[in-house]
Amino acid sequence: xxxxxxxxxxxxxxxxxxxxxxxxxxxxxxxxxxxxxxxxxxxxxxxxxxxxxxxxxxxxxxxxxxxxxxxxxxxxxxxxxxxxxxxxxxxxxxxxxxxxxxxxxxxxxxxxxxxxxxxxxxxxxxxxxxxxxxxxxxxxxxxxxxxxxxxxxxxxxxxxxxxxxxxxxxxxxxxxxxxxxxxxxxxxxxxxxxxxxxxxxxxxxxxxxxxxxxxxxxxxxxxxxxxxxxxxxxxxxxxxxxxxxxxxxxxxxxxxxxxxxxxxxxxxxxxxxxxxxxxxxxxxxxxxxxxxxxxxxxxxxxxxxxxxxxxx
Amino acid sequence: xxxxxxxxxxxxxxxxxxxxxxxxxxxxxxxxxxxxxxxxxxxxxxxxxxxxxxxxxxxxxxxxxxxxxxxxxxxxxxxxxxxxxxxxxxxxxxxxxxxxxxxxxxxxxxxxxxxxxxxxxxxxxxxxxx
Ligand SMILES: Nc1nc2c(ncn2[C@@H]2O[C@H](COP(=O)(O)OP(=O)(O)OP(=O)(O)O)[C@@H](O)[C@H]2O)c(=O)[nH]1
Ligand SMILES: [Mg+2]
Numbered sequence: 181x182x183x184x185x186x187x188x189x190x191x192x193x194x195x196x197x198x199x200x201x202x203x204x205x206x207x208x209x210x211x212x213x214x215x216x217x218x219x220x221x222x223x224x225x226x227x228x229x230x231x232x233x234x235x236x237x238x239x240x241x242x243x244x245x246x247x248x249x250x251x252x253x254x255x256x257x258x259x260x261x262x263x264x265x266x267x268x269x270x271x272x273x274x275x276x277x278x279x280x281x282x283x284x285x286x287x288x289x290x291x292x293x294x295x296x297x298x299x300x301x302x303x304x305x306x307x308x309x310x311x312x313x314x315x316x317x318x319x320x321x322x323x324x325x326x327x328x329x330x331x332x333x334x335x336x337x338x339x340x341x342x343x344x345x346x347x348x349x350x351x352x353x354x355x356x357x358x359x360x361x362x363x364x365x366x367x368x369x370x371x372x373x374x375x376x377x378x379x380x381x382x383x384x385x386x387x388x389x390x391x392x393x394x395x396x397x398x399x400x401x402x403x404x405x406x407x408x409x410x411x412x413x414x415x416x417x418x419x420x421x422x423x424x425x426x427x428x429x430x431x432x433x434x435x436x437x438x439x440x441x442x443x444x445x446x447x448x449x450x451x452x453x454x455x456x457x458x459x460x461x462x463x464x465x466x467x468x469x470x471x472x473x474x475x476x477x478x479x480x481x482x483x484x485x486x487x488x489x490x491x492x
Numbered sequence: 493x494x495x496x497x498x499x500x501x502x503x504x505x506x507x508x509x510x511x512x513x514x515x516x517x518x519x520x521x522x523x524x525x526x527x528x529x530x531x532x533x534x535x536x537x538x539x540x541x542x543x544x545x546x547x548x549x550x551x552x553x554x555x556x557x558x559x560x561x562x563x564x565x566x567x568x569x570x571x572x573x574x575x576x577x578x579x580x581x582x583x584x585x586x587x588x589x590x591x592x593x594x595x596x597x598x599x600x601x602x603x604x605x606x607x608x609x610x611x612x613x614x615x616x617x618x619x620x621x622x
Contacts (some may be wrong), residue, residue: 193575196547204495267496268521274542275531281541288545292496292526 184215187314195314199289202306216313223312225319227337232325234343235369237276238405240322244280246411247318253285255311255319259300262292298332299323305336339364339421346375363398365417371402396424459486497621498526499550502539507557519610540570549621555585565598578622
């Protein structure tokens with residue numbers, strides 16, 4: 181049996197190996213994605229984002245437990261930054277999820293960003309599909325905690341939770357500006373700390389100011405992730421958003437938009453690859469390159485010249 | 493994209509210090525590895541569960557409490573059971589020299605005693621990882 185069939189048959193190790201294959205772009209990666217695609221589109225994807233140390237992993241752990249108690253199976257993808265210097269990474273989100281490891285219904289995978297800047301890794305969307313095809317009902321994606329550039333999660337998740345905490349000081353203005361558009365639900369974590377009401381008020385106010393342009397007014401919920409408090413209320417808010425998405429038709433609009441973006445990205449990549457190999461194999465490239473180096477030809481004319489040959 | 497070596501740095505047993513494990517984790521990151529760190533007091537079942545989901549190439553165990561003769565072989569055995577027999581298992585911490593031969597016989601590839609430079613661990617992994 182091959183890896184895709186084993187994955188569809190419920191093998192945990194096959195799911196794990198398949199994620200490695202797509203992450204490292206092994207030869208069988210495309211074939212795996214081809215075979216599993218028909219089985220995707222069933223899972224509900226929830227993004228969890230917010231500044232470093234806000235409690236994203238702790239909250240992910242609690243959300244997973246709450247859904248698990250309802251009988252749902254869960255996939256978790258936790259992303260941490262790859263060092264631009266060494267290419268290595270310390271992926272430490274699992275520390276807060278130790279208790280989930282023994283649950284057969286929960287699969288947790290840590291990923292390094294590997295050079296990607298939007299808070300996810302380039303292969304996160306494919307890893308989500310693999311977990312989806314493996315039958316996970318809910319997929320939780322914890323982004324890198326960078327504060328304001330986690331824009332990719334919006335394009336990837338059905339519901340995005342922004343985790344904020346009291347005591348961010350002046351930074352909060354900058355952070356809020358970046359996250360206001362991202363959040364479908366706001367979780368104000370560490371509500372056991374001073375200043376929680378102030379953050380709630382500030383965020384509510386900014387959301388109200390923003391309200392005229394948006395169809396969905398994100399709810400704001402206080403939580404204490406470390407004590408598992410407020411998690412059911414947060415889940416209720418996620419559910420509200422989910423219901424709104426399906427009733428308004430927005431869910432299929434967003435999902436179709438995502439599919440179109442993906443299709444274009446794959447097409448773009450393949451066309452680029454196809455043309456590049458054609459060009460570099462032809463020998464003409466080196467000739468033109470020398471001419472550009474010697475400034476006899478400008479790069480724009482060189483490209484025009486190359487494309488004229490190929491697109492004949 | 494090139495393959496990255498993935499290493500699970502795990503602390504089985506009951507001791508509550510992870511300074512050493514964290515130093516090793518950082519050293520391995522700086523050598524270009526993806527290091528998954530799971531925190532203190534992990535059972536063999538938790539460690540192997542994480543190793544499966546994370547599809548790691550190396551399981552690096554750090555232990556100060558003296559239960560290595562029981563825990564390390566148990567982890568090797570569970571890894572095999574779960575289909576991860578190619579994973580390289582290495583150990584470190586306070587481990588008497590006299591225990592090393594039996595640990596190796598049980599499937600632990602190498603044991604690094606305190607004071608081993610990170611570069612030796614990196615070299616060993618690069619030379620032996622599958
Ligand atoms: N006081 C308090 N501390 C909390 C709460 N939730 C999480 N913490 C603590 O906050 C710290 C960071 O928690 P994490 O869950 O690792 O935060 P994170 O956002 O995942 O961090 P990164 O992934 O590193 O960005 C830990 O020490 C948690 O124990 C809470 O509700 N109240
Ligand atoms: Mg985290």
